[in-house]
Amino acid sequence: MIRLHHAHQTRSMRSLWLLNELGVEFETVVHPFGKNLRAPDYLAKHPVGRVPALEIDGKVLFETGAIAEYLCDRFPQAGLGRVAGDEDRADWLIWLHFAETVAQHCASLTQQHVMLYEPEMRSDIIMKLEAARLGKCFGALDQRLEGRDYLLDSGFSAVDISCGYAVYSGVHYVRPDAYPNLVAWYDRLSARPGFQASLPPEGEGIYQQDFYPAPQ
Ligand SMILES: N[C@@H](CCC(=O)N[C@@H](CS)C(=O)NCC(=O)O)C(=O)O
Incomplete structure (x- = not known):
């Protein structure tokens, strides 16, 4: 089991x-x-x-x-992995691990906006900085997705899931509109039955809002 x-x-x-x-x-x-x-x-x-x-x-x-x-x-x-010897192996590893570069900014923003519920516990500087750094990560994904439907030339794989989850979390903190390739890819991913089946029941989960703006 x-x-x-x-x-x-x-x-x-x-x-x-x-x-x-x-x-x-x-x-x-x-x-x-x-x-x-x-x-x-x-x-x-x-x-x-x-x-x-x-x-x-x-x-x-x-x-x-x-x-x-x-x-x-x-x-x-x-067919969701790319084993040693596959021509997409190196890219598969890069995007598998880049997913954590993105997710660490999301985790920091979740800590600031969601977990630290008293305003005086939060840091405006960290919230602004982490949102800016997350935006850079969205930019890198957007660039990679120029001319591609998925992160690898060979098509959908586990690394779309790994980075796709990070973007699911990240769009609570950074609006994706400036990243059209990322938006189109994320729309493709979020329409998948496997993604839909991973969502929480209505009203459950860590996010109480769709979007948490950075302080001005
Ligand atoms: N790098 C780890 C991160 C795991 C992690 O930190 N998970 C968070 C949720 S996103 C967690 O369990 N946090 C609980 C806590 O910090 O108390 C992974 O990719 O599995």
């Missing part, structure tokens, strides 16, 4: 979306986002109490990049 430990709208949505695209059987344990992830039984699965953790083949995997690579190797028939 494959079991995914997930919290709605967090990075574990990447692994959930990938599992949905792979079409394999799995179960999902949904955790509330918060201190319960530091309970001893969950810390036995993830050493610092984060999501996702994936139970598979008698092991518990953590880190979305490692999970993506493992699942693509384990279920090659889905």
